[in-house]
Structure formats: C-alpha cells, structure tokens
Amino acid sequence: MTDKDLEYFRNWFLGFCRTYYLEDRLEQLNIALKEEHSFRVADNATAIATGESISADECLIAEIAALLHDIGRFPQYAKYRTFLDSASENHGQLGAETLTSLSVLSALSQKESELIIDAVRFHNAFLVPERSDPDATRLIKLVRDADKIDIWRVVCDFYECSGERAAAVSLGLPDLPHYSKDVIAAIMDRKVAKLANVKTVTDLKLLHLSWVFDLNYRSSFRLVDKKGSLRRMAGVLPGTDDVFRAVSVVQEYVSEKAV
Numbered sequence: 001m002t003d004k005d006l007e008y009f010r011n012w013f014l015g016f017c018r019t020y021y022l023e024d025r026l027e028q029l030n031i032a033l034k035e036e037h038s039f040r041v042a043d044n045a046t047a048i049a050t051g052e053s054i055s056a057d058e059c060l061i062a063e064i065a066a067l068l069h070d071i072g073r074f075p076q077y078a079k080y081r082t083f084l085d086s087a088s089e090n091h092g093q094l095g096a097e098t099l100t101s102l103s104v105l106s107a108l109s110q111k112e113s114e115l116i117i118d119a120v121r122f123h124n125a126f127l128v129p130e131r132s133d134p135d136a137t138r139l140i141k142l143v144r145d146a147d148k149i150d151i152w153r154v155v156c157d158f159y160e161c162s163g164e165r166a167a168a169v170s171l172g173l174p175d176l177p178h179y180s181k182d183v184i185a186a187i188m189d190r191k192v193a194k195l196a197n198v199k200t201v202t203d204l205k206l207l208h209l210s211w212v213f214d215l216n217y218r219s220s221f222r223l224v225d226k227k228g229s230l231r232r233m234a235g236v237l238p239g240t241d242d243v244f245r246a247v248s249v250v251q252e253y254v255s256e257k258a259v
C-alpha cells in the first residue's frame, strides 16, 4: 500500500461521485454534501491515525476506508431521494455491496479489501460489532470516529445557514423546538440516544451530541475539541435547563477523554 494507491482511490471516487450528479440544483446540494463529507472524513481518519501512532500502512487503509465509507449514500439517494435509512435501506450495507459489485478494491490484498468493506458495512451500526481480528475492530472504530467528527461540522453548517442548503441533512423531520425526554435522559446517562426516539430536528441535534459517547480514540476527542463543533451545536439548541445540563455533560465527557 502506497500513497499512489491512495491517489488512485481519490481519483476513482471523484469519478464515481460524478456519475451521481443531479441537474436539479437543490438535489445536487445533497450529493455535493456527501462528496465533500467523504473527503473530510478521510482527512479526519488520517489525523486520528497519526495521533494514535498507527503504522503508515494502516493509516493508508484507514484513509481509503474513510473516503469510501458513505459510498452507499450515492445509490441510496439516486433510488430513494433520502438519507434516512429507515425510509430506504441501510447505507452501510448498501456501501459494502456497492464496493463488492464494482470490484474497486481488487488492486489491494484480500485482507486489506475485507477490512475496508467491513468498515464500510459497520461504520453506521448502532454498536461496534464483535470482530476476532483486532485490525478490523480498530479500523471500524476509527472510521466511525472520523465520520462523526465531520457530521458535527455538516450539521452545524446546515443549522447556521439561512440560504440554500442540503435539505436531506435534517432527514425530513419537523423543525420544532420540542425534544424527547428519552433523548435527554440518554445524554445524562452518558449514552448514545436512540434514533427511534428522534421525532423533531431538536431531537436530532441532541442525538448527534450524544454521539460523543461512542467515540473511541483520545485523538478523536482532541480533534472534536479543536474543531469546536460541539460548542457550535450548543448554540443552535433551545436554551432550556434540560438542554443546558445535557450540553454540560457532553462537554465534561469530551474534556475528560481528551486528556
């Protein structure tokens, strides 16, 4: 595995994205969002891997897996016009199937290819699956962290934007200030909230905040802190006591884990 391989995958992925471009300007915002997100997740993966002193080879695999992690989003949006898995299909699974059917990883060793497909398949699972191979577990966790860190940027950009924006980010939920007590309770308990309890955009913002409890690497917490997205998230939430306490729990947790 070399930097040249990485360059190949970057170019291949750019070409892949182009085949999903849409003429409608507003629809295309959703595709462009996922394309940019993929490259940023790849950058995050490199930053985390470097911070964790992971080997150069593993670092390259992490960057490729991160670049391709949301490949399923493109056929998902083409077919269903949504990023909501429950209204379409699981985009991790769809991504793994897409990679397999396109044979794009054929230049890599079987083990490298399996690791990447596994990370794509499980990057969005509620829990990290049990894996006997520690390399597989490490990679899945790293891609999940890199993904979350950029999703915080994406959603903050979306909520702070008053102009045209990629509407699919809010998953079609009603933009109301109400929130579920279950979502707040999960955060107070230092747990990831359940998507089933998300009924409004405010719930979704809180769910995203709760993702800090699923971060795995110290470098990830440091990167979150450096990027300041959680502080931005706090700024777009309603100013109630519940929310204030929940945000404090999240910030405390990040500070503890970043040390």
Ligand SMILES: [Fe+2]
Pocket (backbone or CB within 6 Å): 037, 041, 069, 070, 147
């Ligand atoms: Fe993603």
